[in-house]
Every structure is written in C-alpha cells, then in structure tokens.
Amino acid sequence: MPRSMNDEICEESIDEVALCSLARLIGDTDKARTRTRKLSSLMKTIDMEGPEGEVEVFKAAADPCRLRILKLLKEGELCVCEIMTALSKPQSSTSHHLSILREAGLVKERRDGKWSYYRLADGAVNEMIKQAEVLKKKQ
Structure with missing residues (x-):
C-alpha cells in the first residue's frame, strides 16, 4: 500500500518524540538516536509480518x-x-x-x-x- 506524505510526516514526528523521550531516559542523545532507529526498524518488520496470526x-x-x-x-x-x-x-x-x-x-x-x-x-x-x-x- 503506497504511503502518503502525512504518514511520513507522522512517522518522522513519532521518531522525534521517541528520540526525545529515549534521550531523556538514557541521557545520551547519540545512543538514543541509534536505539530509536533500531526500534523503528524492528517495529516496521513486526508490523509488516502482522502479528494477527x-x-x-x-x-x-x-x-x-x-x-x-x-x-x-x-x-x-x-x-x-x-x-x-x-x-x-x-x-x-x-x-x-x-x-x-x-x-x-x-x-x-x-x-x-x-x-x-x-x-x-x-x-x-x-x-x-x-x-x-x-x-x-x-x-
């Protein structure tokens, strides 16, 4: 299914929110950025596979x-x-x-x-x- 521009904007803002939240918890922005990217990638894989089954x-x-x-x-x-x-x-x-x-x-x-x-x-x-x-x- 093609993604809309709104989906990309929302995803970016969600990643920013996640990054800010994780950086605040971890105390290291670079480490939080790396972890946020990894978590985002994992969630995309999980969502593509669909947990419904x-x-x-x-x-x-x-x-x-x-x-x-x-x-x-x-x-x-x-x-x-x-x-x-x-x-x-x-x-x-x-x-x-x-x-x-x-x-x-x-x-x-x-x-x-x-x-x-x-x-x-x-x-x-x-x-x-x-x-x-x-x-x-x-x-």
Whole structure:
C-alpha cells in the first residue's frame, strides 16, 4: 500500500518524540538516536509480518477448556465423543472449542464416516505447551 506524505510526516514526528523521550531516559542523545532507529526498524518488520496470526494462536490456547483439550491431544488422536466425555462438556461446546483450535491451526481434524477425530497439528503445539509449563515453573 503506497504511503502518503502525512504518514511520513507522522512517522518522522513519532521518531522525534521517541528520540526525545529515549534521550531523556538514557541521557545520551547519540545512543538514543541509534536505539530509536533500531526500534523503528524492528517495529516496521513486526508490523509488516502482522502479528494477527500469532494473536489468534495465543487467544485460542489461552482458554482453560481449550488448553485442556490440547493437553488431552498430547497423548494422541481422540474422537469428539472422547473429548466431551473427558471434559464433561456437551457436544456443542466441545465442537465449538475444537473449531476455534482448528481455525488457529493448533489441531487437525480427520473425518471417518460420521465421526470426527482430532490430533495436535504438529510437534510445535506440544512444544508450546511444554514451554508454557516451564515458564510457569520458573516464576
């Protein structure tokens, strides 16, 4: 998307505000200028990549019921009926949570006739859960 002159002016003024603020905090204008350029470059990269996908993943995994489902699926593929039994949740609620996890790319679905089976999308999901557990223990 082409950038307008106003975007460039705003970006320059934001960089000046950031520079002044950082210089005041650090106490060194040259160091603040270098850091502000680096931070600006990092933010452009982050904004270009768009954090929306990651946000969707974290939102999906942040729900206690959905996290329980992910932990159940660490042990292998399960039918929806097995998941709803383990959670003591109705089929509609369980299916809703599974669809959110599927849309976020955390689980995969396999249909076999009228049955739906779910599994973790890949090892990265299992690793994400392990890392969350490790981070929690370090507190």
